[in-house]
Amino acid sequence: MSIAILLAEPDLQLAAEIKSKLESSSVASEVLTDPKNWVGQIKNKKYSHVILNYDLEKEVTEEILAKFEADHGHPKVYLVVSEAQRPFVNKSLLESASVTKVLDFPYTIEQVLKCIEESPALKSSAEQKFITLRTLSVKVIEEIYNNGLNEQNIIMAQKIGDSISTLIQKEKDFADIIKNMDDYKPLIYCHPFLVCVFSMMICRKLKWDSQRTMSSLALGALIHDIGMTALPLELRSMNPSEMNPEQFKLYQSHPIEGLNMTNKFPQIPSSVTQIILQHHEANSKGFPNAVSNVKIYPLAKVVSLSDKFARYLLDNEMSPFAGLKAFLGNRMEVLQHDPEMIKAMIKSFIKDDKDSKESA
Ligand SMILES: [Fe+2]
Numbered sequence: 170m171s172i173a174i175l176l177a178e179p180d181l182q183l184a185a186e187i188k189s190k191l192e193s194s195s196v197a198s199e200v201l202t203d204p205k206n207w208v209g210q211i212k213n214k215k216y217s218h219v220i221l222n223y224d225l226e227k228e229v230t231e232e233i234l235a236k237f238e239a240d241h242g243h244p245k246v247y248l249v250v251s252e253a254q255r256p257f258v259n260k261s262l263l264e265s266a267s268v269t270k271v272l273d274f275p276y277t278i279e280q281v282l283k284c285i286e287e288s289p290a291l292k293s294s295a296e297q298k299f300i301t302l303r304t305l306s307v308k309v310i311e312e313i314y315n316n317g318l319n320e321q322n323i324i325m326a327q328k329i330g331d332s333i334s335t336l337i338q339k340e341k342d343f344a345d346i347i348k349n350m351d352d353y354k355p356l357i358y359c360h361p362f363l364v365c366v367f368s369m370m371i372c373r374k375l376k377w378d379s380q381r382t383m384s385s386l387a388l389g390a391l392i393h394d395i396g397m398t399a400l401p402l403e404l405r406s407m408n409p410s411e412m413n414p415e416q417f418k419l420y421q422s423h424p425i426e427g428l429n430m431t432n433k434f435p436q437i438p439s440s441v442t443q444i445i446l447q448h449h450e451a452n453s454k455g456f457p458n459a460v461s462n463v464k465i466y467p468l469a470k471v472v473s474l475s476d477k478f479a480r481y482l483l484d485n486e487m488s489p490f491a492g493l494k495a496f497l498g499n500r501m502e503v504l505q506h507d508p509e510m511i512k513a514m515i516k517s518f519i520k521d522d523k524d525s526k527e528s529a
Pocket residue numbers: 393394423448449
């Protein structure tokens with residue numbers, strides 16, 4: 170069954186907000202805010218997930234749960250209960266087999282999306298998860314770019330990055346998801362997400378995929394360009410090739426600006442700050458410090474390659490699959506990167522039967 174969510178939520182504002190966020194994640198949803206006659210409204214419909222606010226009306230909630238058991242193909246039901254209501258909820262209802270999980274009110278869009286991701290019925294929906302994670306990445310990057318780093322958005326970015334990592338690790342045919350991304354639009358806030366995804370695909374093929382490494386890579390890739398926020402606004406969306414010498418000099422300071430920003434947060438590990446500082450270094454020819462190859466942190470090299478590739482796709486308005494061959498056709502570009510990483514990048518885009526058998 171595809172993802173279809175029924176959101177039974179009497180709070181009109183919350184219901185509208187969650188519906189619009191689900192829609193932007195391409196998740197089909199139906200919202201019911203009025204308990205009157207709603208048993209009739211959902212007749213003969215199938216849902217994969219139901220978010221059911223107990224405050225809707227006690228009797229209706231109980232009737233609905235019984236109905237789902239009988240008529241609606243056993244969806245995952247998330248019962249929402251406020252702290253004030255909890256003492257009055259029938260204990261057998263909270264522990265009922267038809268309730269997958271009890272959520273506290275007020276709940277968040279992140280919790281709803283997590284419920285969807287946790288569902289084993291949606292294993293085949295890796296593409297859906299990918300779209301959801303892209304939406305969440307765009308949201309958190311937007312928040313970081315607008316309001317600066319803070320304790321909360323660092324945690325969010327890390328969580329989203331870790332979820333991207335889990336998806337890439339789990340999905341043997343992850344490249345297929347990229348291939349099917351026919352709605353690819355090179356949005357500005359999509360750049361960090363793409364850099365994160367490509368970096369993880371490369372590291373997975375290099376077998377540098379311990380949880381710790383992937384976690385640093387995730388956060389480092391998502392916020393690698395954070396230093397750009399210290400630069401004048403017009404520089405942020407400019408292509409470096411179009412900058413005048415003065416602008417280009419300023420642009421070259423963004424890795425150091427990023428380092429200064431992230432150094433203020435002791436919870437950000439040095440592996441992440443190294444990625445930020447060195448993601449434009451290229452064997453003595455890069456910036457800001459023109460360090461030689463041996464002195465560049467390996468994960469920064471991975472992010473550097475992914476960054477160049479993502480930038481190439483943006484400049485040429487190409488999808489990843491269409492752009493890969495053209496990108497690799499540029500000998501000067503390829504020579505700037507570690508050959509093992511280039512190989513891993515190519516392999517990561519090929520459906521690898523041998524890899525699947527090895528890990529089976
Ligand atoms: Fe950068």
